[in-house]
Amino acid sequence: MKILSVSTATNFLTISLNEDEKVIKQVEEKDQRNHSEHLDPMIDKLLKDCNLSLKQIDRLAVAIGPGSYTGLRIGITTMKMFASILNKEIVGISTLQALAANxxxxxxxxxxxxxxxxxxxxxxxxxxxxxxxxxxxxxxxxxxxxxxxxxxxxxxxxxxxxxxxxxxxxxxxxxxxxxxxxGNEEENLVHASQIAKLALTSEVIDADQLVPRYLRRTQAEMDWHKKTGKPFEPDSNYVEEV
CATH class of the missing domain: 3.30.420.40 (ATPase, nucleotide binding domain)
Incomplete structure (x- = not known):
């Protein structure tokens, strides 16, 4: 099974192509915060280097949190778009579970x-x-x-x-x-290759149901709650509303 995996949860951008347990190619950028600019070109180059297209990928996997709110949305939205357009399997993986796998x-x-x-x-x-x-x-x-x-x-x-x-x-x-x-320097970073390995045995879900797991309220939610007095709602409600 060919798995394309991504993490934009931290300032460390990581993308991997795995064939089952084997890492075919992993590309990473340290201390980069422009994930929205770099993610798509890096995916495109990785696939070209491996003589593959997105259509040939069997499963997509992405870190769903915790992590940077903006970073998570970039990675999740990108992979959800690929999954929906190409009708591919998609899996969300805990950022912390992937880190612990190191x-x-x-x-x-x-x-x-x-x-x-x-x-x-x-x-x-x-x-x-x-x-x-x-x-x-x-x-x-x-x-x-x-x-x-x-x-x-x-x-x-x-x-x-x-x-x-x-x-x-x-x-x-x-x-x-x-x-x-x-942990050493490399072990203290989230690597997409670990996300892909975890995705092998994780449950595939509908792309529309894949949402970030922030694990704490965003400032926007806190401000909204203070302004409206309404109770907090599930994360998916806020994501769909946006």
Whole structure:
């Protein structure tokens, strides 16, 4: 199965073409914020380099969040458009699950996190690929308590930390009753090749039902709620309204 996968969730733009578990070609740009300008040309070049067209792709996969609100919309909208026009299968993959896939071990807990500023994090924790702390928006203090609980309950002695921002709290993390393994530069980035591998066994959904998972309210939603007094609605309602 040929899978074209994309992540625009962070300032790291990554695109991959996989044949089942094999990575055929992956192209990436670090510290780029103009995803709307670069995504389509990079996809086009990748496919041309592999002598393929979009029509020959079997499945599309995209990171659906958490991450940059604008970045997520760019990647998801692009892949939804391809899926709808070409009638292709499409899968949405957690940004944190893809990040956690970079480094796992049978006897370890893998924490995947993205710095959400002000000592808050988008984070999730995984054991053998299974989520044991659900993807969410956590204060550092709340996340630390969740880690303590899981480490104790599952008697885990090693904690792998991937992503961004946690190094600021190294002293407090070292108080945890486990060995800590920090990811290297490449392991701390979301790679589209991991998204493609996860997409092999993930559920295909209707392209119209694929929406971002922001995991916290946008400022626009907060302003709308304050102005109207109406209760918050599912993310899909806001996406369809736009």
């Amino acid at each position: 480094k796992q071990a049978a006897d370890s807990l893998t924490l995947a996190c993205l710095d959400a500023r002000n000592n808050n994090f988008f984070a999730g924790a995984y054991v053998n690929g299974e989520a044991v702390i659900a993807d969410g928006h956590y204060s550092f203090e709340a996340l630390l308590e969740e880690l303590k609980k899981v480490l104790a309950e599952k008697n885990i002695q090693k904690l792998i930390i991937l992503g961004s921002g946690m190094e600021k709290h190294e002293d407090l993390l070292n108080s945890l009753p486990c060995d800590i393994i920090w």
